[in-house]
Amino acid sequence: MNQKKDQRKQRNLKSREEVIMPVPVPENQMPDNYSVFLGEIKNRIQQERLKALLSANAALVMMYWDIGNAILQKQNSEGWGAKVIDRLSHDLKEIFPDMGGFSPRNLKYMRKFSESWPDREIVQGALAQITWYHNLALLEKVKKPELRLWYAGKTVENGWSRNVLAFQIETRLHERVGQTTNNFELALPPADSDMANQVFKDPYVFDFLGTADTRREAELEQKLIDHLEKFLIELGQGFAFVGRQVHMEVEEEDFYIDLLFYHLKLRCYVVVELKAGKFQAGHVSQLNMYMNIVDDLMRHPDDQKTIGLLLVKEKNQTLAKYALAGYTNPIGVAEWEKQITDSLPEDLKSSLPTIEEIEREMEEKEI
Numbered sequence: 001m002n003q004k005k006d007q008r009k010q011r012n013l014k015s016r017e018e019v020i021m022p023v024p025v026p027e028n029q030m031p032d033n034y035s036v037f038l039g040e041i042k043n044r045i046q047q048e049r050l051k052a053l054l055s056a057n058a059a060l061v062m063m064y065w066d067i068g069n070a071i072l073q074k075q076n077s078e079g080w081g082a083k084v085i086d087r088l089s090h091d092l093k094e095i096f097p098d099m100g101g102f103s104p105r106n107l108k109y110m111r112k113f114s115e116s117w118p119d120r121e122i123v124q125g126a127l128a129q130i131t132w133y134h135n136l137a138l139l140e141k142v143k144k145p146e147l148r149l150w151y152a153g154k155t156v157e158n159g160w161s162r163n164v165l166a167f168q169i170e171t172r173l174h175e176r177v178g179q180t181t182n183n184f185e186l187a188l189p190p191a192d193s194d195m196a197n198q199v200f201k202d203p204y205v206f207d208f209l210g211t212a213d214t215r216r217e218a219e220l221e222q223k224l225i226d227h228l229e230k231f232l233i234e235l236g237q238g239f240a241f242v243g244r245q246v247h248m249e250v251e252e253e254d255f256y257i258d259l260l261f262y263h264l265k266l267r268c269y270v271v272v273e274l275k276a277g278k279f280q281a282g283h284v285s286q287l288n289m290y291m292n293i294v295d296d297l298m299r300h301p302d303d304q305k306t307i308g309l310l311l312v313k314e315k316n317q318t319l320a321k322y323a324l325a326g327y328t329n330p331i332g333v334a335e336w337e338k339q340i341t342d343s344l345p346e347d348l349k350s351s352l353p354t355i356e357e358i359e360r361e362m363e364e365k366e367i
Contacts, residue, residue, distance in 0.1 A: 058128040061135065064101075065123050068110030075111075085111075101132075109136060116145070126152040133162045141169045150174055158237045167207075171339075176201040180309075180332035181320040187330035188305065195266060196307060202334035204234055204311060209338050217274050221245075221258055224274070238265040248293050257290050268304040269294050274336075275312040281323040283310055284331060291329045305329065311336045 071088075074080045085107050092102040116139060117123045127135060130152055138148045154173070155165050179202040184193040208227040214220045224231045225244055232239055242260040249255075259272040271294055273287045287308040294306045308331040320333045 057131060058124075061128045061130075061132060062120075062123065064110045064132060065114050065117065065120065067107070068112070068114030069120075071107065071111045072114050109139070112139060116148075122149070125149075126156050129156045131162065134160075134165055137162055137166050137169070141166065147174060164233060171205045171207075173201070176203060176205075180334045181315065181317055181324065182330070182332035183324045183327060184330050184332070187328055192266070192304060193330075196330060196332075199236060199238065199263065199266060200309060200332045200334065201236070202315075202332075204334055204336045205339065206231070206234065206336055207339050215276055217258065217276050220274050220276050224259070235261070238263045239270070240264060242269070248290075248297060250293060255290065255293065257294070260294070263307070266304060266307065267302070269298060269306040270309060271306060272309045272311060275310065277312070278314045279310075279312040279316055279320055279323075279333065281319065283312070284320075284323045284327065284333070287331060288327055288329050291331075308332070309334065 071080075071085065074084070082104075086104050089102050089104045089107055092099075096102070113135060117127065126149060134152070134155055138151060142148045142151060151165065151169060151174070154160070154168070160168065178197045178200075180197075180200045181202070182197070182200070184196045187193075188196060206224065206227075208230045209220075209223050214223070221244060228241060232241065240262045242262055243257075244259050246257040246260045247254060248257065257271055258274045261270040261272065262268070263270050271287060271290050273283065273290070275283055287310050291306045291308045299306060306329070308329060310331065310333045312333065312335055315333055315335045324331055324333070
């Protein structure tokens, strides 16, 4: 009896040994270039996964355009009404129970999407690279097709979420980009000047500062740092935070830069000086000195010239231009605001529901 138990126990042990996963060889016993090889494989997998996601999203957006176009054609040619959409919604849900996105309202959005973009080839560009939710935000908030395409392109370029896209539309980013008072054309080569103009804007909107009046630079700086992620989003893609109150010593004198960034596309440091009041000519002189010190003490030989950005609560355009005259360092002057106070212009209005209303009407499953 005991012998049989021992035999069963040995068989069980043997079977467990057979299913035990092999222990990987220690990393320090791998060839010298194994980590490089692993990194290449990892990057390839990540790239293919991203391609698959982008491809799936593009296929979904194009499918929605096709459905919307088919509905539109039937309504135009045969006079089909809203009852057909309600019935189509019911039938599609029955046929594809595992899919979302076939609510009557979403089918109407598909029709509106197709009607707004009659050229299918245009949809296959930037619009197919952003999500359906992004496209609905564009339909809801932007009336002009060329502006929709501009914001779609910026969304692809910057990887904006739908909420960030909505914020950029509401704060009229297209009107603010390239509007700083600056001397970039004189201080930078043409290609760098053009890029710098597109990087900086005026005004900057710091909607996260709250309603309390900000009268001191130190308070403004602290609030920006407290909301650094939102601050970086408003600055735009490419800005990397280096530090605040960055200490620099020259001839036993101490100087402190309010905020220091490095821009990954421009390949240069960006010195930001904050002012809670009106623009003064002396602000430019101070900023210029700080930029000279950064270029001397911190700039790498491969870096481009440091750019300065002066943010003021109120700017006199003419005085700012006169103050910048004669400086060879690239400097931009812009205002900062807590919100865009004017109502949206006509070309940024739509009769479509708000995003919140869209979400409430969408089905529970993600599209």
